[in-house]
Amino acid sequence: MSDRxxxxxxxxxxxxxxxxxxTAAVGFTSSFAVVLAGLDAVGASASQAASGLLILCVTQGLGTILLALRYRVPVTLAWSTPGAALLATTGMVDGGWPAAVGAFLVVGLLVVATAAIKQLADLVRAIPTSxxxxxxxxxxxxxxxxxxxxxxxxPLLLAPVVLTWLLLAALAPRWASPAALVVALTLAVLAGDDRSGAVWPGLAWTMPTFSIGAVVGLAxxxxxxxxxxxxxxxxxVLTSFGYRPPWRAAMLVTGVGTIGGAPAGGHAINLAAISAALSASPEAGPDPxxxxxxxVTTGTTYVVIAPLAALLTAVVVAAPPGLVAAAAGLALLTTLAGSLRAAxxxxxxxxxxxxTFLVAASGISVWGIGAAFWALVAGVIAHLVLRRTVRAR
Incomplete structure (x- = not known):
């Protein structure tokens, strides 16, 4: 190639x-607190939650590098932020943390099955998007x-967090959630106390167990x-930028990654959605x-920052009650708005x-099975009955 x-x-x-x-900075900082909150809610200790965050960074990072190098497509992986939110609202399942780990394992198996069995993918698509x-x-x-x-x-403690988010939501929306979380973490360091003890970097392995409540209500x-x-x-998102997503390969990689990460506390990895556009858009260069x-840079960055999991977990656990959760909630407002709009x-x-929305928001638990499952059941039943009624007319 010539010098010019x-x-x-x-x-x-x-x-x-x-x-x-x-992409990595926004993806990590905007939602890692949601992951920690979700793992904590289903029974993980501080060290187990830190292990989960670490293994998610590693598996999604390596998976991103593998897919990008193999297909020369800017496909990026991420942890399931909506999935972490689901964990946070579901809470402890029958069998505790080991059963939650078993549910994570089942999720990975189902994703691998989606890559291999067309009928399963068709069944998922049959559920109305709304x-x-x-x-x-x-x-x-x-x-x-x-x-x-x-x-x-x-109010005095949370005001800087909320104002930071509001100001940047108007001026630089991409950085609103990360900045609010940084402010929350800074306040956590200044106002927190050492209630958690030491959280050491490393993987905490858990032997998975299986229960009906965890599989049906969580997995x-x-x-x-x-x-x-x-x-x-x-x-x-990839299609909108002119790329052909390697769908089956991505399902296989994310499914295997979820299976491999489950015993260390990783709940699920998947294709990135919101942050995917950052690496696929013209901002990443004029030549698609x-x-x-x-x-590849995103994946490498995730692997490099993975050891920060223990430090961040210690800060979050020691923070004043509600501080980091509030920042995490602000980060999810855009996702909530998009979900309501689509529904x-x-x-x-x-x-x-x-x-469906009301049942999911109710937080009910019947026979040890959480509200998310019953919301799907209620919504599908209502959909089928109303559709049949309309046709009968």
Whole structure:
């Protein structure tokens, strides 16, 4: 290549690397607190939650590097943020933390099966999008209320977090959630106390167990929300930028990664959805065929920052009650808005989506099975009955 093209090539590569760094920074900082909250809710200790965050960084990082190098497509992986929100609202399942780990393992097996069995993928697609999104919205409501309740209880402590988020939401939306979380962590260090003890970096392995309540009430909704809110939109984002997503390969890699990470506390990895656009857009360089470098940079960055999991977990655990949860809730507001929009603007009647949303938001537990599963059941039943009624007319 002649010298006159070298500066353009270098600039293009620099743009891809910067885009990859931004993708990892935004993806990690905007939602790691949600992951820790979810793992804590289903029974993980501080060291087990730190292990889960660490293994998620490693598996999604290595998976991203593998897919990007193999297919030369800017495909990026991420942990399931909606799935972590589901864990946070589901709470302890029958069998405790080992049963939750077993549920994570089942999710990985189901994702691998999705890659191998067309009928399973078709069955997932048969669930109306409005119902899947309404279930996600209902799951997110309790977490998105955290900024409201925490601010009411500790207005002086939470004011800097909320104001930071509001200001950057107007000026630089991409950085609003990360910045709010950074402010929350800073306040946590200044105002927190050492209630957690030491949290050492490393993997804490748990032998999985299996219970009906955990499989039906946690694994099935976690699989469905990961597919509907992450994998399908993630593939759509890549398609919108002119790429052909390696769907089956991505399902196989994320499924195997979830299986491998489950004993260390990783709940699920999947195609990135919101942050996927950062590495696939022209911001990652003018030549679409070279943007895979951004994805490789993203994956590498995730692996490099994985050891921070223990430190961040210690800060979160020692923070004043509600502080980090409020920042996490602010980070989920955009996801909640998108889910409500998708649930209520679909061509189907709105009643099934409303039923699904209310049941999911209720937090009920019947026979040891959480609200997310019953929300899907109620929504599908309402959908089928109302559709049949309309046809009968």
């Amino acid at each position: 093209y070298a500066p353009d090539v270098q600039e293009e590569r620099r743009a891809a690397i910067v885009a990859g760094l931004v 119902i899947a999104q309404a279930m996600l919205a209902g799951v997110l409501v309790p977490l998105c209320l955290a900024p409201v309740t925490a601010t009411a209880e500790r 099935v909704p976690l699989y469905l929300v990961t597919m509907a809110a992450q994998n399908v939109p993630g593939a759509a 065929s070279k943007r895979w470098v951004a994805a 209520l603007t679909a061509a189907d009647r709105a009643e099934p989506a409303i039923v």
